[in-house]
Amino acid sequence: MLDSTERSPPLLDVRGVTLQYKTRDHLVTATYRVDFSVLRSDRFILLGPSGCGKSTLLKAVGGYMAPTEGEIHLKGQLVTRPGPDRMMVFQEFDQLLPWKTVRQNVVFALETSGKLKGKAAGEKAMQYIEKVHLTRFADAYPHTLSGGMKQRVAIARGMAMEPDILLMDEPFAALDALTRRQMQEELLALWDETKFTVLFVTHSIPEAVKIGNRILLLSPHPGQVKAELNSLPADADRASVAALEARIHGMLFADRLEEDEHV
Amino acid sequence: MSDTILRPEIVQTPRGAQDFGIVEKPLTLFERLYNQVWLRKIFLIVVLIILWELYARHLDNELLVPTFTATITAWWQGVSSGVLPDRAWASLQVLAIGFSTGVALAAILTVLAITTRIGTDFLETMTAMFNPLPAIALLPLALIWFGLGLGSLVFVLVHSVLWAVALNTHAGFRGVSQTLRMVGRNYGLSGLPLVLNILIPAAFPSILAGLKIGWAFAWRTLIAAELVFGVASGKGGLGWFIFESKNQLDIPEVFAGLLTIIMIGLLVENVVFRTIENRTVRRWGMQH
Known part of the structure; x- marks a missing residue:
């Protein structure tokens, strides 16, 4: 088991990555010498409290910022700029282009990135819009959709591009609790179908345990790796889920027990 | 022991719609x-026209305030003789040249402003300096530089359009959310393709607002400029028409000229710009 993972090179390799950004008055170190690697078909979670640099780390993998130290490799290639081989799904509902319909949003992504053209792009777009159950809304403009539907379009858009890795930055954080749970289940169903690779940022421990197969815990200010854990299979019993959640909670908040955790 | 009183639970079934007096009822005509x-x-507008007509009849002095009927008669004569459409057309042609030149320059300036930092500084300094300066104040200078003719008119028109459009477009570009920019870059877009495919449509509400302000400024400036030095390149516009009529003390014709200016303004605002708005920003839910 250990041998096989060591022999096949990781899809995404993050080595000693330190990330810094400037605000008006300060130079902030967001993460310090973070290491992890993501294998093909992983549901890899970056988990940590706010201020642990998990979103910044995702942006660096997306190619939006360069590490001050360390390197990020995707399929052996150094990541230097954003590209359609790493599709982002953001938390914000305004990530869809409001001047394009649901279908046009997906088609536009496929066509501008040079992935597919014309009829082939339209067919691929509809195929993925169907996967997220939005066929009836293919010709609707984003402003007529609910928050959950917009996030589903963003996921369809990301998946239609068939990227090497899908980067999701707290995509369900702005949704109400019921919709969030439904979206988590839909995402897992989609993964069962296509076994895509996803790097998923969240600050919710239950979400991490539910979505991920591998969880990277980060400590805050600056973000450093605290642990890399295996999650549980989908059919795990409630007691072991609760035990894992309690264990993660203990590791993340060992020194700050007074802080409330919101799910 | 609990400190709240234990209350019985309540479960009800909602009543059917037939039990209510009104569920939905059409409004009266x-x-x-x-x-x-x-x-x-x-x-x-009808009320205002009636007041105008009553006051003008009461005053009974066509040299000060002609009646609405006299104005409409003069207007109709002007239209049917072809003079008014001719003059309006002459004004609109000059306007089109000045407006499009101004918009093109504004586009170049704002693209420079969002791609380079020095471009931003340049645009901000120039708009701060020239936006408060009425375009018509440059007319005497323009007459010296470009002479009596199209050149001077276009110069003041460009000045009136450029800063308003550039200011609004730039503000619109800066207001485009970081997320949308990142989405565009995720597709591999950068530089001019990013501006064309993401920034311009995303900033379209502001751009459209800038174009509307620019159009209104240009239209006012043009009429004012025509009033000052009248005929350009042998063919006068609406401003010149008003100036001429005033010299002949044909006040109903002056009013007819003003009416034409107002009507063209309303037409552009309510037909041209409204149509663009309905097909773009309203349809996209970016403006209500």
Whole structure:
């Protein structure tokens, strides 16, 4: 088991990555010498409290910022700029282009990135819009959709591009609790179908345990790796889920027990 | 022991719609008519016209205030003789040249402003300096530089359009959310393709607002400029028409000229720009 993972090179390799950004008055170190690697078909979670640099780390993998130290490799290639081989799904509902319909949003992504053209792009777009159950809304403009539907379009858009890795930055954080749970289940169903690779940022421990197969815990200010854990299979019993959640909670908040955790 | 009183639970079934007096009822004809914005506006205009007509008849001095009927008669004569359409057309042609030149320059300036930092500084300094300066104040200078003719008119028009459009477009570009920019870059877009495919449509509400302001400024400036030095390249516009009529003390014709200016303004605002708005920003839910 250990041998096989060591022999096949990781899809995404993050080595000693330190990330810094400037605000008006300060130079902030967001993460310090973070290491992890993501294998093909992983549901890899970056988990940590706010201020642990998990979103910044995702942006660096997306190619939006360069590490001050360390390197990020995707399929052996150094990541230097954003590209359609790493599709982002953001938390914000305004990530869809409001001047394009649901279908046009997906088609536009496929066509501008040079992935597919014309009829082939339209067919691929509809195929993925169907996967997220939005066929009836293919010709609707984003402003007529609910928050959950917009996030589903963003996921369809990301998946239609068939990227090497899908980067999701707290995509369900702005949704109400019921919709969030439904979206988590839909995402897992989609993964069962296509076994895509996803790097998923969240600050919710239950979400991490539910979505991920591998969880990277980060400590805050600056973000450093605290642990890399295996999650549980989908059919795990409630007691072991609760035990894992309690264990993660203990590791993340060992020194700050007074802080409330919101799910 | 609990400190709240234990209350019985309540479970009810909602009653059917037939039990209510009114669930949905159409509004009366008057209510529905009153809800139409254009009807209310037309009503206001009719009231104003009646007041005008009454006052002008009471005054009975055509050299000061001609009646509405006299104005409309003069207007109709001007239209049927072909003079007014001719003059309006001459004005609109000059306007089109000045407006499009101004918009093109504004586009170049704002693209420079969002791609380079020095471009931003340049745009901000120039708009701060020239935006408060009325374009018509440059007319005497323009007459010295470009002479009596199209050149001077276009110069002041460009000045009136450029800063308003550039200011609004730039503000619009800066207001485009970081997320949308990142989405565009995720597709591999950068530089001019990013501006064309993401920034311009995303900033379209502001750009459109800038174009509307620019159009209104340009239209005012043009008429004012025509009034100052009248005929350009042998063919006068509406401003010149008003100036001429005033010299001949044909006041109903002056009013007819003013009426034409107002009508063209309303037409552009309510037909041209409204159509663009309905097909773009309203349809996209970016403006309500």
